[in-house]
Amino acid sequence: MKDLLGLTGLGINLPITDPTWIFFLVLVIILFAPIIMGKLRIPHIIGMILAGVVVGEYGFNILERDSSFELFGKVGLLYIMFLAGLEMDMDDFKKNQTKGLVFGFWTFVIPMALGIVTSMWLLGYSLVTSVLLASMYASHTLIAYPIISRYGLARIRSVSITIGGTAVTVLLALAVLAVIGGMYKEETVGSLYWVLLVVKVLALGALIIIGMPRLCRWFFRKYDDSVMQFVFVLSMVFLGAGLMELVGMEGILGAFMAGLVINRYVPHVSPLMNRLEFVGNALFIPYFLIGVGMIIDVRCLFTEGEALKVAVVMTVVATISKWLAAWITQKSFKMRKSECSLIFGLSNAQAAATLAAVLIGHEIILPSGERLLNDDVLNGTVVMILFTCIISSVVTERAAKRIVAEEHDGETDTDKKKNDKENFMISVANPETIEGLVNMALTIKHPKQKKELVALSVINDNNTSEAKEMMSKRNLEKTSIIASAADTSVRTVLRYDMNIAQGIIHTARENDITDIIIGLHRKTNILDSFFGTMTENLLSGTHRQVMIAKFLVPVNTLRRIVVAVPKQAEFEAGFSKWVVQMCRMGKILGCRVYFYATEQTLAYLKRIIDREGANTFSMYSVLEDWDDLLLLTGQMAYDHLFVIVSARKGSMSYQPSFDQLPGQISKYFSNNSLLMIYPDRWGDPEEIISFSEPRRAVGPTAYDTVINNLYKWFKKE
Template sequence: MEQLLQNLPDSPILEFTILLLVILTVPPIFEKLKLPGLVGLLVAGVLLGPHGATLLNPEGETIALLSDIGKIYLMFVAGLEIDLEQFRKTKDRSMIFGAATFFVPLIVGTAIGRFFGFDWNASILIGSLLASHTLLGYPIVNRLGVVGNEAVTVTIGATIFTDIAALLVLAICVSINAGNFTPETLVIQLAALGIYAVAVLFGLDWAGKEFFRRTGDEEGNQFLFVLLAVFLASVGAQIINVDKIVGAFLAGLAVNDAVGNGPVKEKVEFVGSVMFIPFFFVGMGLLLNIPAFAKTLTSSLGMTLAISIGLLTAKFVAALVAKVLYRYQWVETLTMWSLSVPQVAATLAAALVGVQQGIITDEVFNTIVVLMLLTSILGPLMTAQFASRLPLTQAQIDAQERLIWWEQHEQQETGKVSQREPSSSPFTVVVPIYNPLTERYLIEMAALLARHEQGHIVPLSVAMGHVHMDDPELDGAIAQSERLLSRSLDIAREFEVEAQPELRIDDDVARGISRVAREKQAGLIVMGWSPTTSLRARLFGNVINDVFWASHCPVAVTRLMDEPMNMHRILVPVKDLSPQSLRTVWFAQLFADANEAQIELLHVCDRRTPPEQIDRFEMELSKVLGDSPLSVSSHIKTIAHDDVTKVILRAARSADLVILRSVRRRTAGGLAISNVTTQVIQDLACSVVLFGEPHS
């Protein structure tokens, strides 16, 4: 083995190859063991570093560069993923809770540092490490449909205050540690930091919005602009003697509004979660001194316990303050506590800066790693336990918000209350066609829906444009499109539905589909399925993803194994009562009513979900079904199980069609997690419809 290691070339390419292999294989293994993937990256770093196989050198230029980029990217994504819209809704309460959940841990951490003999600078930095938090539990509250709960919204908004404040304390501590500290230099440093923060937050925000407005759909240039913004802000932070992670976080906040929730944000986070951020966690593992780490858990066990217990206690006290001030229920208070406990992104990045600058010792750094491991596991577990008991506020949707494209005129006819005027244009379904083998099923499904709504369909074929309009390839594409459109007319006549075929020449298929749908004032796009598993598709997107992002109306992506007329048993998994989930249910009702089918609504909950929570969910869902003007036979089934995918696949064996909601899921720390929808689609043997909202 030693001979083999000696024969390996000592080059950056080898280290980069090893890193890619680690981030590809290790996180999935740890996720199967019910452990966070980032823990696996830390372990891999330890095993491959100087205290293991010595394949990676933490002091080498390659590892140092990639780890620094990952650290910057991690803080940038932390700023980018903060929901500014949620913050604006409850900014006053978010600021107050943010102050409480920052200053209480800061004071407790400082007291712990002084108790164990650290100077004031190191003690305050230890306190600031406990003051921030990472929203690892956000995917859980999102899955449970309780993001709209005020206590959850306030906690999410408080992240802005805690992260910025913690990074400011870090900047001051680093400045003090550099020496020559006087009150005058502190004032100058704070003034420079204030000017810099304003320049980044407002300057990059303005520049980002202008650049995105002028470049339109040029996603490649927009992606490069975002990368330039984060590294430019990081360099600017270093110029004023502030750590680069401060600039990265501020850059994330600055471009937040410009990027929005569009495809550029998905690509930015995809690159970070797949490559750069894992590099940082592997680099963290390389820095862990195993003998010192073991010593910390033994000789410094008191400090480890003090910091861990101090964090949990301080965060609970801060949540208790919010309960007293705003009269939250106990379950809301405990949810706020659980969401503010995890210490990952800002904490780890700041701790690494602190130990590199010599402000805190290796013992404190190791203790922070222990704290990260503890809270990253404990926090989400507590969130799942407490958030499942929160009131289902999203089910109390105003009747006007429940109105969707196919219900508007029907509610007018049935006398149901509506604040909207019925649409003057007929219901239009745009059907992009490309594959002759799937054309009939697509047209048939669109025709059933359009006939039910007394509307019409628009069969659409997009021929890729060329520089020369007399190019033979373009002539062939146009001829093929005309044949497809002619056939679509014949199929539409069979169902006695009006068809208005459209041939479009465009450089981008997705844009052509979205623009035709807008021009025709379409209420729905029905399109066929295409694989999305390739790296290029995940990085640059494919036609389906781009249509989801760009469309103004809902999109139904289909993979049909039989004629839609033969589909009479429809399965609809329902994970929460959010408006997006309910609109998926209403789409299923529309198709079922058009095809005289039955619907089974399947809700898979956690095994620990209280029975009263399940009863309340079913009651709210039954109420939603009762409000619908469509008389469709529906059945609600709830199953408590840990494996959602397995339950859905088992239930799908007796279904003709499964209708799923299109969902993209990420973690707040930027590490991607498995998507139930993706796995279900891959393993389903029956027909499937993936229903997505505009800009989803």
Template sequence: MLIDSPIIAFTILLTVIFTVPPIFEKLRLPGLVGLLIAGVVLGQNGLKLLDSESETIKLLSEIGKLYLMFVAGLEIDLEQFRKTKNRSIGFGTLTFLVPLIAGIIVGKLFNFSWNSSFLIGSLLASHTLLAYPIVSRLGVVTNEAVTVTIGATIFTDTGALLVLAICVGIHGGEFSALSLVTLLGGLAIYSAVVLFGFDWAGKEFFKRSGDEESNQFLFILLALFLASVGAQVIGVEKIVGAFLAGLAVNDVLGRSPVKEKVEFIGSVLFIPCFFVDMGLLIDIPAFLKTLSSIWLTVAIVVALIGSKFLAAFLAKLLYRYNTAELLTMWSLSLPQVAATLAATLVAYQSLNPAGERLISEGVLNSVIVLMLVTAILGPVITARVATSLQVSQTDVETDRLSTWWDSEEEISEETDNFFTVVVPIYNPQTQRHLIEMAALLARHEHGQIVPLAITKAYVNMDAPELITALDKSKQRLQFAREISQEFDVQVSPAIRIDDDIALGISRTSREQNASLVIMGWSRTTGLRARLFGSVIDSVFLSSHCPVAVTRLLTSPTKIKRILVPVGDLTRQTVGAVRFAQILADTNQAEIVLLHVCDRKTSQTLVDKFASGLSAIAAQSKLQVNTNIQTIRGDYIAKVIIQQAQAFDLVVLRSVRYRTAGGLSVSEVTTQVIKELKGSIVLLGEPNS
């Protein structure tokens, strides 16, 4: 009854997805590993609560497989690829061909057919950027070696799926040179239609649909499944269409909230179902038999690790990278998760007319072991070696910030760049300190503040509830005006009626051509709601200017010592330093730029970093007392929290990176905010 009931099977799946990954992550193992093991435990070799042959599991797993490849295409940073296109193609070719050849050699050594051997090689050729959040958190994404590796992903994944399509086609029956040419020609035409047609259609639809996020979300899902069905029609595997659909709508979605929602629904539901189903397919006796004759597994794992290293080494020689960049490129290209697992399952389920599988169960089990090894090894190596990467000072100088503090034009009332601070106000407990902060900055820059009260819209504009809400908004704005007059700054209060609070803030700041948005979070709400709530998320994502989320426990006028933790020399670091310097100049305050480095970091690198930091601090025209402090420590957050006790304010960067689950700030930032007792400014910049 348990196996046959779709509702019970779905309930079991949800329970597993909700409970298992967090447990494994606490054990410092990928949550996906937990889902695989849960599938084994609940499958036919365990408790027999789930059946991989049931229609419910089949449907959810199939959608998860397509979603996995769709997100893989969606998360490829096309902007980064365009910056280093030639070198990305060069490294992509190396990290595709070398593992492909290694896989073919392994296949032939174990007496597989040429077709199966090519397929095994293609499984090793792709890679998943599992460690991307690590390099993002460390602020070294703009390092050329990292950018080249990210850009190479588009080449390796596309190439691996192309080989998969050909191998599956050959395995399916009689396959002549004519049918191969027909398949490649059809695939080329189909790819062009999807990449250019979906991109054009998406931009036109988004332009006309405005802010109708629900319809935009449905359009993206429709694009995913249309592309998958189209791939089947031309005789190509569905996951090829899903990957192309992800690439096609990549530019359309950009960093919009719709993209976060699309990725969120996949990461919390469909993709985990795919991994549970992978676990259900594992036959424990056959898996143990595979491990007992371990040589195939060892050969595949060694071939992958060795070939990826050789490809990175050749790129080092070709492009003259240093050892740290070599190891980072190698570790980033090691993990085999998304494309590898999806393609493996497709190949395993591919049968020829005689009922033979394209790859054996031994290869399937070996690839699962490969996934476990590389999913752990890759991020661990990245976390250790990427700390030695440096972003050159020229990168910081040429990658100009779209902010008022980096503008070469003089801000004045005669220009369109008149300094304006938009301050959304709602909570009376935090309103005074927010207005004071905005007033200090506006007075320093000879600008104005725009206190903003957002009132939720009602169907009827004469609804009593709306009238009451507007009256309360007017009272808050009047209080804001009185506070502003104490600082002798120009104030232009604004009331907006809007269905979406976050978009109301972003639209008003755009209409006012704001230079900065200052927001507060309430101390009465939970940490997760303050940092990851939909309002702050959406404002960060949609704002055209910097956003400062503040927790001010005392008046900003009393701030005399400001701490700015610095982990890299990127444009976001420049922004945090500039913001702190302007705020310090209003109060004649002191700034300390704190760099916490690993104990193993050489003194040469420490001195080089301090020198770069000094150059950034010296670029400001303001005469602010700025000191640099370097501390060696294993736990960055702990050091920052200890040092912050002697300061009135800590300025943190919102290091936001894209994950399959949506928006996140760095682990260090999250821990610092959770445990810090003093005042904080969390600064996020547009497009960061």
């Protein structure tokens, strides 16, 4: 079919070579394959692969697998491995690293053993050929990983175990490939070649693990442009992959390591993460899947009997061996059946390292003139890739649905009420602090919380102007853009009120806000207070949790969270809420949370963290006296977040020494990022009005001053 439309005079030849039409057809496949597959209840990934079969050389020959498919296909492959490392829950990974190693061991050993036996016994291949063929069964590619991301399961235990095992088995499989490939290289000189290979791989791994985090931390602090950050992260991915290829290993390992290293600098709920996932899932990964389908020759199954036999043996052995590895892992650690299915589904697909192994083995010519891996193995491999990808996608989709249903059924009514009750409002005034406040809100809100954020800008009726109104609208628009980039909806509110504090309080009541986030007040003159009149009036006018934040570094570059907790803080109404939120923030940012409190309060802290399953690396130290707060200056660094849990006057945990906090913070903690938390308290001030406590702005009284002086005098004594 040289001229498909010769009768019409358009002169469209097949395969199409014009870049414009190639890209258009690929986009059409990416657009319609999920729609068609969705109606048939088939995973979208299968649609991409089958579409590649149809339009490829062995189908209707509409598109040629040219350099564009090789380029974008390799980028997509590296992207899959990068996202697997980037989205991994590092806390869960560290806790389950032993399970991951065990699964990696079984998913390598079982396919190797079955592969060698069946290749020599059923197919009659030599030992070297059988070992290389078995290593192809041992490796696997996380083709179905986009399904996991779509269902929001990237951070569960079974996924972490599978990804950890993937790194182990791919590394060992590529080592087998390197050894066999090196046996037939002319430059291989005895054991020195292998020693140098191991040394280079270890040195490169150390360079990526040690050097790349420092480079990321420096860049993210210096540059906050979203495009620059996106390009920088991609450059780190391909730098890691390229360096790994330079030392003789596959680039997928370098991309995976880069994802692990950059993990803590790209929070799971952040604009940068959303951009990375969007670009990969919209273009690069589908391009790779279509390219995989284009190399599959289905006709060989019906034209060559030996190729059919090899394809059947390879597909059956690869599938059975991966299922056995997942089943043994499930029984070893008493996991659920749905977790076993998920592990098997993720680990069954063969593509990346398998393709590398078969192509390298096919190019090796033995002294007898035969190829190490003949044409039957090459054709059998591409058929195995097709069927294992289909099995992987179907099993993963079903297992993911089952796990989501189990989690939904296991969620108690109390948990659902907690999730539904969380509603954040951000008061925006200074455009320089908006990004930090939004990013903090994204890290502390519940991941299943679907309620929109409320962004508020209040204009004082007594000091209104067109310039102030325009500035407020720009601030709200900027807030909406930042949150939308993280796939989070925001409702903006521009309000006119007699004073800013009352505007915030009234908006919070109207929208049933549970958490109010504001930036730290900037002193305008020497007589101005540390928090400002607005903040003091806000604290006295609402019983909801108020968080006052100041960030000197981007939120994603924080390395530690230090929380100072006063005595009797456990008796406050909002104690559990802020504890879980701080642990949630540490989990998403990948940093430790250090709690300093009295022994009694620490016991409550540990109990809540264990009960709520906060799942973070928390450290506990005793802070006997609140006046010893200054001792924490030795524990703080520039990239640490200092969290001070305070209380309103009249609360159980309120102490007279709280009045000294502004001076202490200004003098000793001015070079640290700061977050002050005023937890929920019992009783709404709007509903509690009495003769003994009329509604007014809370300020220091003569009584308070006398008490403070007596307290200081006895303290000195």
